[in-house]
Each structure stands twice: as C-alpha cells, then as structure tokens.
Amino acid sequence: MKTDAATCIAGAEDRRLGAWAPRKPTSPIVRAEGCELIAASGERYLDLTAGYGVCCLGYNHPAMVQALTAQARRLTYCPMNMPSEDRAAYVEALADVLPDSLDRVFLCNSGTEAVEGALKFAALVTGRSRTVALRNGFHGRTLGAQATMWNPAARKPYAGLLHDNVFVQPEVEALEAAVDRETAAVLLEPVQGEGGVGVLSDEVLLAARRACDRHGALLILDEVQTGFGRCGSWFAHRRTPGLEPDLMPLAKGIGGGFPLGAIAYGERVADALRPGCHGSTYGGNPLACAAGLAVIETMRALDLPARAAKVGARFLDSLRDRLAANPRVREVRGRGLMLGVALRQRAGRHLARLTSEHRILALPAGPNVIRMLPPLIVREEELERAAEALDAVLRAE
Numbered sequence: 269m270k271t272d273a274a275t276c277i278a279g280a281e282d283r284r285l286g287a288w289a290p291r292k293p294t295s296p297i298v299r300a301e302g303c304e305l306i307a308a309s310g311e312r313y314l315d316l317t318a319g320y321g322v323c324c325l326g327y328n329h330p331a332m333v334q335a336l337t338a339q340a341r342r343l344t345y346c347p348m349n350m351p352s353e354d355r356a357a358y359v360e361a362l363a364d365v366l367p368d369s370l371d372r373v374f375l376c377n378s379g380t381e382a383v384e385g386a387l388k389f390a391a392l393v394t395g396r397s398r399t400v401a402l403r404n405g406f407h408g409r410t411l412g413a414q415a416t417m418w419n420p421a422a423r424k425p426y427a428g429l430l431h432d433n434v435f436v437q438p439e440v441e442a443l444e445a446a447v448d449r450e451t452a453a454v455l456l457e458p459v460q461g462e463g464g465v466g467v468l469s470d471e472v473l474l475a476a477r478r479a480c481d482r483h484g485a486l487l488i489l490d491e492v493q494t495g496f497g498r499c500g501s502w503f504a505h506r507r508t509p510g511l512e513p514d515l516m517p518l519a520k521g522i523g524g525g526f527p528l529g530a531i532a533y534g535e536r537v538a539d540a541l542r543p544g545c546h547g548s549t550y551g552g553n554p555l556a557c558a559a560g561l562a563v564i565e566t567m568r569a570l571d572l573p574a575r576a577a578k579v580g581a582r583f584l585d586s587l588r589d590r591l592a593a594n595p596r597v598r599e600v601r602g603r604g605l606m607l608g609v610a611l612r613q614r615a616g617r618h619l620a621r622l623t624s625e626h627r628i629l630a631l632p633a634g635p636n637v638i639r640m641l642p643p644l645i646v647r648e649e650e651l652e653r654a655a656e657a658l659d660a661v662l663r664a665e
C-alpha cells in the first residue's frame with residue numbers, strides 16, 4: 269500500500285465521494301496558476317475547460333485574490349435582510365453590463381439555482397407550469413432544471429417524477445408548433461454547451477421570442493455557460509439583433525470560480541414577484557459579490573469579451589486548418605472561446621490521450637464532441653499548443 273500524502277488524500281476522497289469520486293489522471297491537484305492546474309507531483313495541466321467554464325480570468329487571478337482576501341478581512345457574511353454595501357456595489361456593476369430590458373437581479377449561488385428560479389418566476393407570471401425546452405439542451409440538476417434536460421439517459425432514473433415538459437428540435441417550425449396557451453416558458457441556450465456546442469441560428473432564437481409573444485409565455489435564455497464574454501460578447505444573445513429575453517439565468521463565469529449565480533429579469537416578471545416567493549440564504553453574500561465585482565472590473569479593463577471574439581476566431585481558423593482533412597473530424601464549430609470539435613466517432617479515448625500524453629484538459633459535449641472553454645485570458649501560444657496536440661491525438665492510431 270502506498271503511503272505518500274498524495275495517495276492518502278486521493279484514497280480518502282474516493283471513499284467519501286463514492287460514485288462521485290473523480291477520474292485520476294494524476295496525483296491530486298494542489299494549486300494553479302493562469303490557465304494551468306498543478307498536481308502535488310509537480311505535473312502541470314493546461315486547462316482548456318476553465319474548470320467547466322467558470323474560471324474566466326484563469327486560476328487565482330490577482331484581482332480576485334486581492335478582492336477575496338480584502339473582503340474576508342472585512343466582512344464574510346451579511347444577513348440578507350440587512351442592507352449590504354458589497355451587494356449594492358455588485359448589483360450596480362452587474363446592472364451596467366446587463367441588457368437595458370433586464371434591470372432587476374436575484375442573486376443565488378449556482379447555475380441550476382438560477383434556472384430553477386427562472387422557471388419558478390415564469391410559472392408565477394403566467395400561472396402555467398409547462399416548459400418548452402430543446403433537444404440537446406442542458407440546464408442543471410435540481411428537480412425543475414433536470415426536467416428540462418434533454419439527455420434521456422440522465423432523466424431516466426427519474427421517470428414519472430419530473431415535470432411533464434416538451435422537447436423540440438431547435439427549428440423554427442418545431443418551436444412554433446410546440447408553444448401554446450399552456451406554455452409557461454421557452455428555455456434555451458443560445459449556444460448549446462453540454463449538447464455539443466450547437467450554435468442556434470438567429471432565425472430559431474427569434475422564432476422562440478415570437479412564439480412566446482403570441483401565446484403569453486416567457487423566453488428564458490440560459491446564459492450560464494455562454495454569458496460573460498465566453499462567446500465574444502457580454503451575452504451570446506446580444507449578437508442576434510432584436511432578441512430580448514424575459515429572464516436570463518447566469519452563473520459560471522460571473523463568479524470567476526467562486527460560487528455565484530444570478531437571475532436577470534425585467535418589469536413584467538418583477539410585477540408578479542411578492543416578498544417570500546423566493547429566497548436564498550447565501551445568494552449575494554459579500555465574498556461572492558467581491559469576486560463578482562473583481563470579475564466585472566477585470567473583464568472591462570482587459571476588454572475580455574472582445575478579446576474572446578478575436579482570439580476565439582483565430583483559434584477556430586487554426587483548428588479548421590489543421591483538422592479539416594482528418595477523416596475522424598466531422599466539423600469544427602463554436603463562437604468566441606466556446607469551441608467544439610465534432611467527431612465521426614466517440615470522443616472519450618481522444619480526450620483521455622489529450623490529458624495523459626499532452627497534459628491538456630478538454631471536455632466532452634455529448635458522446636462525439638470535444639468541447640473547449642478556455643479562460644478568456646488564455647495566451648495564443650497556449651491555444652496553438654492545444655491545436656497541435658489535438659491534431660496529433662486525432663491522427664494517432
């Protein structure tokens with residue numbers, strides 16, 4: 269039996285986490301710098317996932333470290349029923365980057381909570397409960413959000429226990445046919461993340477808006493993964509002229525790696541909310557607000573949404589140049605720094621090789637797609653290294 273510290277830690281983690289124990293390509297991760305995770309053994313992993321898309325400023329960005337440590341010295345928690353200077357400063361900064369029509373926010377702690385709250389709000393506004401969601405959509409793991417998740421295998425253990433929603437192809441006619449007087453909301457991601465980095469067309473997004481308007485339903489644009497610069501603009505849907513959601517769940521990048529979520533909404537929703545209809549003990553806590561403020565200020569200072577658009581377009585071109593002739597590759601697609609390489613075969617073993625042979629982390633998106641969500645501060649040399657490694661892995665026997 270090995271007794272080094274790293275193995276002991278991993279062993280305890282396995283026992284306690286059971287089915288949730290992580291796969292272990294390495295000794296445990298103990299620290300990080302920039303876009304790299306560093307293991308106890310000293311191995312460095314270039315993380316092209318930004319930790320499931322959360323670490324938009326990379327790991328341990330000095331602005332976040334400074335904000336969190338200063339906040340921890342001053343005030344770590346403020347009851348929600350007391351006014352908080354930190355919360356007020358954060359909400360003000362967030363409002364500045366939100367679309368004008370979404371001028372209210374509810375703060376929470378994660379993406380699934382933000383989606384869950386948005387579904388509740390839509391039910392309150394409309395008095396209806398059915399959601400029209402998209403095939404290949406993903407919105408989180410709480411009961412309401414899970415009932416909108418397309419993946420039938422993930423819904424199967426809960427058969428008969430989840431809300432009875434409607435799933436449609438992301439197509440204009442399908443949306444028009446599915447939305448009716450029983451629909452509370454249409455819920456969709458402007459670019460489907462888990463489902464395979466599928467970029468929805470302007471026509472589909474606008475058709476969803478029209479269908480909602482026709483039947484009095486609400487449009488919920490889930491920007492948990494696509495928002496905060498990831499797709500080359502503050503919010504992915506801003507690239508579709510005339511598209512205005514009623515509700516927009518946010519999380520991941522807005523906290524830069526600190527748990528933080530938000531539901532942005534406008535007047536129509538605000539009118540239906542009453543004290544006590546929703547709440548969160550930790551939502552808007554001072555530490556999360558300090559992290560969120562540091563993210564917004566740094567993103568503004570470095571103009572990261574625009575950088576994601578520019579650097580992402582170059583990375584997409586580079587991947588297409590290198591991989592176009594590879595018979596394993598069906599398509600390279602994406603927007604900004606949310607990219608997918610769709611294969612004609614399963615992605616799992618290629619992802620494993622990318623990690624074990626090149627020390628690069630990427631994510632699956634559905635069975636056949638390799639997904640990359642690098643930190644928005646990623647260096648172009650790092651992306652070139654990744655493109656080269658991907659090319660090598662996809663050529664290997």
Ligand SMILES: Cc1ncc(COP(=O)(O)O)c(C=O)c1O
Nearest residue numbers: 378379380406407408461492493
């Ligand atoms: C589009 C989208 N919505 C919601 C969620 C759920 O977020 P969380 O894991 O923070 O609950 C995710 C997570 O991957 C997501 O990608």
